[in-house]
Amino acid sequence: MTPAARAVTAASAVSALGALTALANRVGTPRLRPGPHRVDEPVTVCVPARDEADRLPALIADLRAQRGLTDLRVLILDDASTDGTSDAARAAIADDPRFRLTRNDIHPGRGWTGKTAACARLAELTTPDTRVLTFLDADVRLAPDAVAAAVTELRRTRAALMCPWPWQRAESPAERLVQPLLCWSWASTLPVAVANRTTFASMAVACGQFLVFDIAAYRAIGGHAAVADSVTEDLAIARELRRAGQRTVLAAAGPLAETRMYRGASELAEGYARWLWSAYGGPAGSVAVGSIAALAFWLPPLAAILGRGGVRRIGLTGYAAAVTARLLARSLETGRLERADVVAAVAHPLSVAAYLALSVGSHHARLTGALRWKGRTVGPSR
Structure with missing residues (x-):
């Protein structure tokens, strides 16, 4: 030859x-299952939002429509936006008492990236009785059973972190060429059924658009402070949990969760x-x-x-x-x-x-x- x-x-x-x-x-990757679900423990959803006036109202509407959760709270942080994000969020929330909107105008401190600082601030605002802490990006769209399905999977697997992988929507030619590579990069290299059963940090997969934590495990590693300077904080925090002996698990979330991460080539x-x-x-x-x-x-x-x-x-x-x-x-x-x-x-x-x-x-x-x-x-x- x-x-x-x-x-x-x-x-x-x-x-x-x-x-x-x-x-x-x-064949083997778990998938979030549609309802009905019933989650009786307190669940807090945190949404860091910077210049998301055009996307955040849709997520708020989806969160208001969530079902299967008997105790849902939603914390939204307007992270020094300049586009009217707070006004858009306030109008979408209306008079829903489950939602709390706050604003941060302080620049991230030394050694922090913007998103990790925002997530850490949101975690500080949770009430002491919260048992499940969920982070969502403002561009995610959810089916009515999405959060309850993710929490149910978190508890079923007894993991510290459930990582639902949203369907990455792609509409422009550039997006269609590139965005599917995100899922392909792990789906073609990592046996998820094995990774979900181990605590090897090298086998962690995470998507920061949708993360569901057992709050005790999150706090035990120091939360987002443990990955304060990381620009890929989702993967970094999953690895921190695994290094601490905790399991993180991945599940396909489509069609219960989807997102269009970027709009166009630029x-x-x-x-x-x-x-x-x-x-x-x-x-x-x-x-x-x-x-x-x-x-x-x-x-x-x-x-x-x-x-x-x-x-x-x-x-x-x-x-x-x-x-x-x-x-x-x-x-x-x-x-x-x-x-x-x-x-x-x-x-x-x-x-x-x-x-x-x-x-x-x-x-x-x-x-x-x-x-x-x-x-x-x-x-x-x-």
């Missing part, structure tokens, strides 16, 4: 392994720039992961197009495996497949290229001090 054939074979093997892992996760690029520089421990890790991704997901389709005989067949097999993994991961996330999902999966090599470009842009912005998100410099305050 020639060196080129060996390289194509190795790359296709990586893709095939990803497809097998995605198949196992499509917002997507700015959003990924905010955190991709930290994803693999620094530039060296990003180069290593990026190189593996490029070889595994560019070489097989190139071999399928340019190769001959057995090399072409191996390349076609590797490319088909990569597309299959994308489709399995997307259907795991959404519970179904749409035509746009199939087109995006076929364009997987372009998705990898877009991801690598975003990673390079994130590292460049980090090195030049140009990282900003919603008017704030990204990273811990100095």
